[in-house]
Amino acid sequence: MTDRRLTPNSGRIAHVSLKGQVNVPLTTGEPARVAAPVTDLCPEPGALRDRQVIFGAEVTVIDRQDGWSFLRAEADGYCGWVVDGALTAPAPATHLVHVPATHVYREASIKRGEVMRLSLGSRLPVLEEDAKFARIAEGYVPIQHLRPITRNDTDPVAVAERLLGTPYLWGGNSRDGIDCSGLVQMALTLCGRSCPGDSDLQRAAFGDFLPAEEPPRRGDLFFWKGHVAMACDADTLIHANGHTMNVAYESITACLARIAAAGEGPFYGVKRPA
Template structure:
């Protein structure tokens, strides 16, 4: 059975690769667009519920514009869904990425000038110039210290996850303003150049390899439960976004395992290790 989240097809249009399995619709190659709102919900239907979120500058392929909604597939993870048509534009490719937890866009290259927009960690921007420590963009000026090159790979997922500490929990969230367990893992690993699905069930299937219960956990290992995922931070703690704390927090590993079992959500279903030369295990 095809996964709705990853199948670029609806009742009117489908990707040409699906012609044999999705008959009776128009087949179209996707047109390249980018998100031009600070953040937008990727929904299962127009006015539907949020599956995930897309951030400013992220690339999508548009299969259809219909009654003010765009049916799209996200370039970063292949997720499909609907966003308002007005949230998209065709713009130059991004040159930089917001690497701080969040940043502001100012109307002048001066931190005392008026702030125009807030951007979260992971937003992608196209830089026109640099002035007085600020990056000039079509939106305004962004502190250069908050940005890195768009293709720069960070060395340590847990360090990236720490940027989201105390972020409020939001089901389907992908930003510093609200995030869930799988959104946190996706943000952390993709900042390090590791492809990562958007939901924990797919992350459990696609990320890394299983490690034995007898093997000592290492920093950046992943613990999975049914419907939940957490990153191992050190010998004793994990970091995760969870609905118990309604935030991104550190939690003692053994205490978290016991708490999750006690609340009726079961035992750990897998322990995974993601191989990557750049991943470091000795960060503070």
């Protein structure tokens, strides 16, 4: 069965990659990028979100309808509808926000007011920079909050730890709110590793489960039905979870026991992303 989340077909128009598989008109799509700090990616116009996309994300617009755009997010292939006002013309990203969050200021001064807040992972087309600020089309960002897009982080756990305390949000993908799979995707993506958006897709993407007797290592992924967490070491994990309603550390032993006692779904095992 075709996975709707990864199928670039609005039901009216489909991407040319589906040639021979669908009976609707085909298009190569229109490149765009996300200009809102964060916006919901929905299965239908006006529906509840599946996931979110954040500032600077590169997308391909496949269909438009009543103020909504059907698109494919190029980072992970996730498809859905976003409001048209969240999109703008494409521009190559040069820098990435590498702190939990930052502000875009009206002028090159922290005292002149901000125009928006951007999350960790936001991708910025910087037009010019000096010792204090990087200028983008929307304003000025503190230069110390950015890193070049070409330089990756090296430790996914350290990336996840930047979001400690972030509120839990189903389908969330930003500092404003994030869920378990969004946290894992952020951690791996900023380290240059491809990662799907949902926990079931992540479970399918990362090879075989480790033998039950093998102790977990930093960066290993724990999978339950509908949930994923990342090991910090052999005893502790980090996850965005509905128990504490934020990104938090938890004892591996306590977490396994708590979820089993709640009957929230089976524990599948541990995987080690290559």
